[in-house]
Amino acid sequence: MLAPLRPLDAPRGRASAWDASWPLPRELTSVRQARHLVTRQLGDWSVDDLADAVELLVSEVVTNALRHTRGPLRLNLRLCGSCLLCEVEDTESAGPVRNVVDADAEGGRGTELLDLLADAWGSSRTATGKTVWFEVRHTGLPHVR
Numbered sequence: 001m002l003a004p005l006r007p008l009d010a011p012r013g014r015a016s017a018w019d020a021s022w023p024l025p026r027e028l029t030s031v032r033q034a035r036h037l038v039t040r041q042l043g044d045w046s047v048d049d050l051a052d053a054v055e056l057l058v059s060e061v062v063t064n065a066l067r068h069t070r071g072p073l074r075l076n077l078r079l080c081g082s083c084l085l086c087e088v089e090d091t092e093s094a095g096p097v098r099n100v101v102d103a104d105a106e107g108g109r110g111t112e113l114l115d116l117l118a119d120a121w122g123s124s125r126t127a128t129g130k131t132v133w134f135e136v137r138h139t140g141l142p143h144v145r
Helices: 029-044 048-068 110-117
Strands: 019-024 073-080 083-090 120-126 129-137
Touching: 019 029, 029 048, 029 073, 048 073, 048 083, 048 110, 048 129
Parallel strands: none
Antiparallel strands: 019 073, 073 083, 083 129, 120 129
16 A cells, blocks of 8 residues: 655656646645645745745635545646746536635635635636636746746
8 A cells, every 4th residue: 555645745747847746635635735835846946925825825726626526636836937827627627616705604715815816817627627727926936938
């Protein structure tokens, strides 16, 4: 039996120096693992000042994928120009649903947080499901193509 991956042991796939991609197991610990992977990658790219907002948004998107989908998940990051793109791929075709949440509710604010902290966000269907994505722009990002 294989031992479960710890956050820092997750495989890192890279199409370039400015792309990173990781499979995420269907476990609640994947939310914490995703935060650690993103924080570490942003540090490697010297854009750690984005870490707080991106870490929170990744938590929301991964949590929603775990709650509302089945099948494998993948987390992707790409740094391009002044934009950081984060994607979570899953195998369900239905996109995110906006809910009206009471002021004292303990959850259900994922889309509100995306509206507040991301410069853009959305979802797109893929051949195997969908990708929920968000972009965070920052003038201090290195120029990358």
